[in-house]
Amino acid sequence: MPDVVLPCLDEAGALPWVLGRLPAGYTAIVADNGSTDGSPRIAADLGAAVVHVPQRGFGAAAHAGLEAATADVVCFCDADGSMDPAQLPRVADPVLAGDADLVLGRRRPTARAAWPPHARVANTALSMVLRRRTGLRLHDLGPMRAGRREALLGLGLTDRRFGYPLEMVTSAADAGWRVREVDVDYAVRAGGTRSKVTGTVLGTVRTIRDMRAVLTR
Structure with a gap:
């Protein structure tokens, strides 16, 4: 069964719900x-x-979470409660079945407040650039995703900031991986607070900066 990497920075309020929603057999x-x-x-x-x-x-x-994992298939999920870990099989099952090499969760907001307008606009623009760069018809650079551990490590990813998810996709595309997209719910994060990544204009700007650096390398 898959391991689940949960990058975490001050998520004490969300972790009990997030960890309690992990599917049976999945290791956090x-x-x-x-x-x-x-x-x-x-x-x-x-x-x-x-x-x-x-x-x-x-x-x-x-x-670091990927390196610490021991399962063949590794999932990634935000730890802030904005995504439901119970839906992890949506991204993991195609990889486990051998039908895909990398599966991304396309975020589908469950409430208007879950995805601020500035973040939606930035995501749409990024998706267009990503399609031109990779040829993949993706709609979202979803943080919930799954792939095989050894193959992911073999991509040699070097970004350690917000460009990491993008570098994973571009590197997978360059390697000829089968990349798929599935729908997952996207809700307001635990406590109603804003995402550290896209919840504020400043956070979105930082993310765009890091991802632009990946695209120009």
């Missing part, structure tokens, strides 16, 4: 990126493996 790896709210302790108490990642950055946490 919480890659903690310097939380100060007790997230690592909460995760460990709830049975998750905890990896402490001193290097700041979403990509640093995600990749």
Whole structure:
């Protein structure tokens, strides 16, 4: 059964719900990126493996979790409660069945507040650039995704910031991988707070900057 990498930075309020929603047999790896709210302790108490990642950055946490995984198939999911881990089989099953090499969860908002307008516009623009760059007809660079561990490590991903998810897709496309997209729910994150990545204009700008750097390399 798959391992699930959960990059984490101060998600104490969300972790009990997130970890409690994992499908049977799925193993959680919480890659903690310097939380100060007790997230690592909460995760460990709830049975998750905890990896402490001193290097700041979403990509640093995600990749450290990937390296720590032991299962053949590895999933990635946000730890903020915006995505339902119970839907992880949607991205994992095609990989487990050998029908796809990388599966991305296309976010479908369950409420208008889940995806601010500035983030939607940025995502649409990125999707268009990604299609031209890779030839893949993708609609979203979804953070819920799945692939085979050894193959993912073999891509040699180097970005350790917000460009990591994009680099994974572009590298997979360059390697001729079968990349698929499936729908997953996207809700307001735990506590009604905004995403650290796209919840604010500044966060979106930082993400665009990091992803532009990936595209220009």
